[in-house]
Amino acid sequence: MNRKKNFVWPLLVLPGVLFVTVFMLIPLFSLCLTSFFPDQTFSLSSYFSLFKDQYFQQTFVRSIRLSLLSTFMCALLGFPSAYYISKYSRHKGMMMAFAVFPMFTSPVVRSFSWMVILGKRGIVNNFLVWSGLFAKPQDLLYNEFSMTVGFVQLFLPQMILALIGVMDNIPDDLTLAAGNLGATRIGSFIHVIFPLSISGLVTGSVLVFTGCMTAYTTPQLLGGTDTRVLATMVYQYAMSLRDWTQASVVAVVMIVCTMAISSIFNSMSRKINPMA
Amino acid sequence: MALLELKNITAGYDQNIILKDFNISVEKGEFVSLLGSSGCGKTTCLRLIAGFADPMNGQILFNGKDYTGVPLHKRNFGFVFQSYALFPHLTVFDNVAFGLKMRKMDKETIRREVLDMLKVVDLEGFENRYPREMSGGQRQRVALARALVIKPDLLMFDEPLSNLDAKLRVKMRVEIRKLQQKLGFTAIYVTHDQEECFAISDKVAIMNKGVIEQMDTPSEIYNKPKTEFIARFVGFENFFDLTRTGSCAFKAANGAEIVTGSDHASHSCKGCIRPGDVSVHAAGADVVNAIEGRVMVSTFLGQHNQLNVMTDIGEFVVSTDQTQVFPVGETVTLSLAANKIILID
Ligand SMILES: Nc1ncnc2c1ncn2[C@@H]1O[C@H](COP(=O)(O)OP(=O)(O)OP(=O)(O)O)[C@@H](O)[C@H]1O
Ligand SMILES: [Mg+2]
Numbered sequence: 001m002n003r004k005k006n007f008v009w010p011l012l013v014l015p016g017v018l019f020v021t022v023f024m025l026i027p028l029f030s031l032c033l034t035s036f037f038p039d040q041t042f043s044l045s046s047y048f049s050l051f052k053d054q055y056f057q058q059t060f061v062r063s064i065r066l067s068l069l070s071t072f073m074c075a076l077l078g079f080p081s082a083y084y085i086s087k088y089s090r091h092k093g094m095m096m097a098f099a100v101f102p103m104f105t106s107p108v109v110r111s112f113s114w115m116v117i118l119g120k121r122g123i124v125n126n127f128l129v130w131s132g133l134f135a136k137p138q139d140l141l142y143n144e145f146s147m148t149v150g151f152v153q154l155f156l157p158q159m160i161l162a163l164i165g166v167m168d169n170i171p172d173d174l175t176l177a178a179g180n181l182g183a184t185r186i187g188s189f190i191h192v193i194f195p196l197s198i199s200g201l202v203t204g205s206v207l208v209f210t211g212c213m214t215a216y217t218t219p220q221l222l223g224g225t226d227t228r229v230l231a232t233m234v235y236q237y238a239m240s241l242r243d244w245t246q247a248s249v250v251a252v253v254m255i256v257c258t259m260a261i262s263s264i265f266n267s268m269s270r271k272i273n274p275m276a
Numbered sequence: 277m278a279l280l281e282l283k284n285i286t287a288g289y290d291q292n293i294i295l296k297d298f299n300i301s302v303e304k305g306e307f308v309s310l311l312g313s314s315g316c317g318k319t320t321c322l323r324l325i326a327g328f329a330d331p332m333n334g335q336i337l338f339n340g341k342d343y344t345g346v347p348l349h350k351r352n353f354g355f356v357f358q359s360y361a362l363f364p365h366l367t368v369f370d371n372v373a374f375g376l377k378m379r380k381m382d383k384e385t386i387r388r389e390v391l392d393m394l395k396v397v398d399l400e401g402f403e404n405r406y407p408r409e410m411s412g413g414q415r416q417r418v419a420l421a422r423a424l425v426i427k428p429d430l431l432m433f434d435e436p437l438s439n440l441d442a443k444l445r446v447k448m449r450v451e452i453r454k455l456q457q458k459l460g461f462t463a464i465y466v467t468h469d470q471e472e473c474f475a476i477s478d479k480v481a482i483m484n485k486g487v488i489e490q491m492d493t494p495s496e497i498y499n500k501p502k503t504e505f506i507a508r509f510v511g512f513e514n515f516f517d518l519t520r521t522g523s524c525a526f527k528a529a530n531g532a533e534i535v536t537g538s539d540h541a542s543h544s545c546k547g548c549i550r551p552g553d554v555s556v557h558a559a560g561a562d563v564v565n566a567i568e569g570r571v572m573v574s575t576f577l578g579q580h581n582q583l584n585v586m587t588d589i590g591e592f593v594v595s596t597d598q599t600q601v602f603p604v605g606e607t608v609t610l611s612l613a614a615n616k617i618i619l620i621d
Contacts, residue, residue, distance in 0.1 A: 173359050191363075
């Protein structure tokens with residue numbers, strides 16, 4: 001199985017490595033540098049002042065909270081769908097196509113359609129009023145609710161795809177064995193399917209979480225002025241306030257947070273399924 | 277009353293009917309093997325009994341109760357999969373404990389039962405290993421322990437030994453048989469290895485194209501096959517048409533008189549005989565059940581020679597002693613041992 005050492009094969013990765021280095025690693029590095037050298041000398045002052053800033057604190061917490069909530073919702077909604085598509089569906093190809101279909105439209109278009117749906121005269125409000133649940137139309141837009149809805153719709157396909165990927169690799173014999181040993185369908189889901197799907201759940205969660213943390217269009221269009229998140233904050237600092245240092249500080253904080261939470265997801269999964 | 281009975285079962289996948297009017301009955305404590313060529317429906321049959329799939333028609337009776345609609349987790353049947361189907365994320369202990377946990381037994385009892393069972397299958401000290409850290413034979417024993425520990429009313433094996441090497445297969449089948457005799461469980465064992473199923477079972481059911489052609493004890497099947505398919509399966513190679521002329525007396529197609537050890541009810545039937553039960557003599561020899569023929573092929577097979585002899589009633593395959601040499605083209609007289617001729621419809 002051991003392939004002979006060869007000088008040609010490593011060259012194949014060179015273009016990719018070069019691209020990532022020039023367009024990603026170097027800019028990222030200079031971004032970090034900017035944030036640590038606000039006035040040409042090393043100082044963490046930008047970080048300290050940022051974290052003391054109440055507006056930033058709120059935004060920071062909101063970003064993480066919304067991303068976690070959206071990730072959780074995606075997992076909650078994605079798990080049963082993925083389970084059904086992978087294990088029970090007779091028209092798997094079609095179901096997969098439906099699941100990923102939203103990915104074919106741009107986030108801008110999707111956000112606008114939510115504006116129509118959730119607006120004061122949108123179908124949701126019309127229904128709420130018509131059914132008598134509420135007397136007047138509710139504020140469903142430009143708040144955390146509409147942002148979460150937008151995020152979930154945006155990233156649910158990623159979660160479903162990641163989950164189907166692992167569930168397809170769980171042999172049917174395992175669920176039959178569980179049933180044969182006395183597990184109900186729910187029991188075999190809890191004891192067999194779920195722990196064996198953890199790796200997909202982690203992949204999906206990391207994708208969704210990073211996606212939510214970095215998404216710009218959805219919070220910009222579906223959020224309001226008092227529901228800023230880190231991504232919109234970066235834009236604000238860079239484009240409106242022209243404060244590049246502050247913008248890069250926020251960006252670095254975003255990267256660190258995203259990586260930290262992703263690795264927490266990973267270590268949690270290892271607790272549930274040590275073999276994953 | 278039989279413990280398990282399948283009555284007129286029809287089953288298949290979508291339009292594709294695999295079992296048609298399938299019947300089998302298994303007594304309590306019996307070890308029954310299902311033997312048949314690949315794709316004949318053995319796994320399909322086990323899956324029906326286990327409740328993994330439903331028959332299109334017919335009934336599954338267990339202890340006289342209709343089990344046809346009972347969901348799989350309520351049947352209390354054990355199943356040893358061809359692939360073992362061990363849970364990869366659970367240790368050996370947790371794999372074996374799975375069924376007991378589902379039965380909500382208390383921790384201490386589970387612990388005791390699991391450790392006892394691991395002792396029975398000779399896997400003490402392996403509790404904390406994961407399946408992928410074990411050899412094929414060890415995994416198979418884990419699968420066996422997992423199925424046995426729930427004290428199933430019926431244990432099914434789907435070619436459990438097919439992934440093992442020849443030596444381990446023999447060892448494991450002896451162990452399975454020993455365990456069965458020790459614990460007295462009722463078992464249905466699927467295999468397509470003839471030797472394996474003869475060695476291990478009380479009864480063998482031979483399947484052909486979705487039906488059971490014969491179900492009997494191994495020696496009964498070996499010595500008294502009822503159909504040509506079974507006869508070929510257990511080593512009969514020479515078949516010839518016979519017409520009955522009297523008690524144990526028949527006439528072959530060329531008019532030769534054939535006497536047999538047993539009788540047959542119908543006027544016309546088929547006789548068959550194994551290559552080793554035909555002796556070869558010089559042409560014109562005065563022997564019982566004599567058939568003249570010409571040697572077509574002579575093959576050296578080590579312990580004996582095999583001759584293909586063309587006769588008026590078809591080609592015969594016979595084994596001869598090494599000392600007997602019959603050159604190709606020579607005319608010989610075959611003698612069919614009377615009490616070794618089996619009559620089939
Ligand atoms: N899921 C399925 N969908 C459609 N046809 C199937 C399916 N599983 C099995 N079959 C068909 O049903 C027939 C019987 O299959 P089965 O698995 O019962 O055979 P088997 O006797 O167990 O064979 P083997 O000894 O190779 O395991 C085969 O012709 C097979 O092609
Ligand atoms: Mg099979």
